[in-house]
Amino acid sequence: MAIELILNGEPTQLDAPGSARLLDVLREHGHTVGVKEGCGEGECGACTVLIDDVPACSCLMFAGQANGHRVDTIESLSQGEPHPLMDAIVDAAGVQCGFCTPGIVLSAKSLLDNNPKPTREEVQVALSGNLCRCTGYHRIIDAVQSVAKNSQAKTRRP
Numbered sequence: 001m002a003i004e005l006i007l008n009g010e011p012t013q014l015d016a017p018g019s020a021r022l023l024d025v026l027r028e029h030g031h032t033v034g035v036k037e038g039c040g041e042g043e044c045g046a047c048t049v050l051i052d053d054v055p056a057c058s059c060l061m062f063a064g065q066a067n068g069h070r071v072d073t074i075e076s077l078s079q080g081e082p083h084p085l086m087d088a089i090v091d092a093a094g095v096q097c098g099f100c101t102p103g104i105v106l107s108a109k110s111l112l113d114n115n116p117k118p119t120r121e122e123v124q125v126a127l128s129g130n131l132c133r134c135t136g137y138h139r140i141i142d143a144v145q146s147v148a149k150n151s152q153a154k155t156r157r158p
């Protein structure tokens with residue numbers, strides 16, 4: 001099947017079985033290996049991508065379901081300057097093995113795009129589908145809140 005999508009901002013055609021997992025097709029045909037496989041069962045969030053700006057587990061989706069949609073992987077945030085969330089999570093020591101980080105960054109980006117001033121609880125809820133075995137979460141949440149605060153400060157500047 002020819003799957004036509006906007007992958008990381010580029011119109012893209014992926015020739016792959018529509019019934020294959022989107023996770024596998026992105027990694028093997030789309031060469032977006034920032035999408036990780038953890039549990040393969042929708043529990044860990046390592047495979048998170050944004051479908052039309054909404055976080056989704058690519059291990060639970062058929063590739064054919066992406067046809068006609070925008071799909072963003074972590075690579076979309078690495079073109080040019082790193083996204084502020086990436087710098088903030090690194091600066092806060094919120095990365096250890098890094099396996100969860102792409103999914104966490106995408107979930108956090110979706111949150112901040114929709115809710116630029118989230119409370120700590122709202123950040124926790126937004127990241128509740130992304131498991132991290134290393135960091136204890138506090139530093140990641142601190143980093144997301146620091147990005148929100150910095151972007152508010154910039155918007156207030158004349």
Ligand code: FES
Nearest residue numbers: 038039040045059
């Ligand atoms: S690999 Fe998809 S949720 Fe864990």
Ligand code: FES
Nearest residue numbers: 096097132133134
């Ligand atoms: S940094 Fe290792 S799983 Fe999150």
